[in-house]
Amino acid sequence: MKEQNHTPKHDLFVFDAHCDTVHDLVDPTSDFKKRTGGHLDLQRSQKGGLQAQIFALYVNPIYAPHQALKKALILYQTLEKKIFTPGYGTKVTCTTEMDHALKNNILACWLSLEGGHIIENSIDILELFRSLGIRCLTLTHSKNTDWADSSGDSPRWDGLNTLGKRIVTRMQETHMIIDVSHASDKTVESVLEVTHTPIMASHSNARALCNIPRNLPDTLIKEIAQRHGYIGVNFFPVFLKKTIYDQASRNVQQYEQQHQEILRQKAGDPDFISKAESDLFQKYVIGNDPVDITALIDHIDHIITIGGIDCVGLGSDFDGINSTPTNLPDVSAYPTLADELTGRGYTTKETQKIMGLNLYHFLKQFDP
Numbered sequence: 001m002k003e004q005n006h007t008p009k010h011d012l013f014v015f016d017a018h019c020d021t022v023h024d025l026v027d028p029t030s031d032f033k034k035r036t037g038g039h040l041d042l043q044r045s046q047k048g049g050l051q052a053q054i055f056a057l058y059v060n061p062i063y064a065p066h067q068a069l070k071k072a073l074i075l076y077q078t079l080e081k082k083i084f085t086p087g088y089g090t091k092v093t094c095t096t097e098m099d100h101a102l103k104n105n106i107l108a109c110w111l112s113l114e115g116g117h118i119i120e121n122s123i124d125i126l127e128l129f130r131s132l133g134i135r136c137l138t139l140t141h142s143k144n145t146d147w148a149d150s151s152g153d154s155p156r157w158d159g160l161n162t163l164g165k166r167i168v169t170r171m172q173e174t175h176m177i178i179d180v181s182h183a184s185d186k187t188v189e190s191v192l193e194v195t196h197t198p199i200m201a202s203h204s205n206a207r208a209l210c211n212i213p214r215n216l217p218d219t220l221i222k223e224i225a226q227r228h229g230y231i232g233v234n235f236f237p238v239f240l241k242k243t244i245y246d247q248a249s250r251n252v253q254q255y256e257q258q259h260q261e262i263l264r265q266k267a268g269d270p271d272f273i274s275k276a277e278s279d280l281f282q283k284y285v286i287g288n289d290p291v292d293i294t295a296l297i298d299h300i301d302h303i304i305t306i307g308g309i310d311c312v313g314l315g316s317d318f319d320g321i322n323s324t325p326t327n328l329p330d331v332s333a334y335p336t337l338a339d340e341l342t343g344r345g346y347t348t349k350e351t352q353k354i355m356g357l358n359l360y361h362f363l364k365q366f367d368p
């Protein structure tokens with residue numbers, strides 16, 4: 001589709017590449033129409049102009065090796081029950097379906113799996129998720145899988161091993177989107193070597209501005225962009241500024257003592273450990289300095305300088321992070337971000353690209 005044929009309802013078309021909202025919706029008391037707390041629900045989406053969202057089915061690696069698949073299926077069913085069945089949003093698997101949802105003013109919901117441990121080393125299970133309409137797999141979360149190294153773990157495979165290479169090759173053949181957020185640099189390099197398809201880093205920032213392994217170095221930003229890929233900037237202050245990351249790291253030392261105790265007492269109960277980890281994360285993985293949208297736009301600026309205006313967009317990580325830039329508390333504040341981009345000198349067209357059109361055009365490359 002040519003750009004001018006795409007007619008979003010509002011001038012501001014907002015499309016974000018990553019949120020963990022489904023994880024919170026599993027709670028039986030949680031209603032997507034209007035939630036207490038959290039970052040994303042129907043009412044706030046409408047207020048902020050959010051028209052399309054990639055919803056991650058995030059499963060804590062603690063569920064590996066044999067309970068992650070069940071957890072992912074429960075998350076999938078939660079989306080069905082809490083968002084699709086009441087008609088708050090509709091599942092989309094290509095931009096034609098997305099156009100249809102946008103025309104009918106229904107939230108267009110893309111689905112992704114986060115991370116690779118969920119498929120239990122099976123290409124058949126990967127293909128099963130593909131047939132359920134899940135278009136994207138984040139290769140790792142914060143731990144290595146049996147076939148790919150994570151940026152949050154010690155190197156085990158030097159990137160992708162033989163199985164990992166088979167998995168990404170199969171993803172390319174079946175037009176599944178390879179998401180390299182959380183993966184180690186070596187893993188991203190392996191993906192770039194083995195495949196020729198555009199790839200995405202759905203929720204990653206620039207390492208040049210915040211020097212942590214979880215962020216992307218300029219070399220990889222450049223390669224992803226040259227391949228017509230996509231980089232969604234993550235709103236988490238801990239990934240925006242190294243000083244905040246360092247503050248959070250110091251707080252985590254407290255977390256670690258309690259964490260080890262929980263792992264000892266509750267080994268074999270991933271539901272308990274996952275909930276406890278999430279509570280500890282909420283409490284401790286937090287910095288002391290306030291951050292506003294300026295810091296986020298610094299990352300957008302940098303990625304554009306390295307990769308050009310067409311490769312960057314949103315990867316909020318809403319509902320997966322415990323703090324946000326002060327003037328971007330939830331999805332209802334997206335117009336503030338658009339205003340600030342314009343204030344930083346971006347044209348209307350450029351602002352629209354960053355707020356959603358770049359992601360739309362990235363995904364269009366995978367249409368059947």
Ligand SMILES: [Zn+2]
Binds near residue numbers: 114
């Ligand atoms: Zn993530």
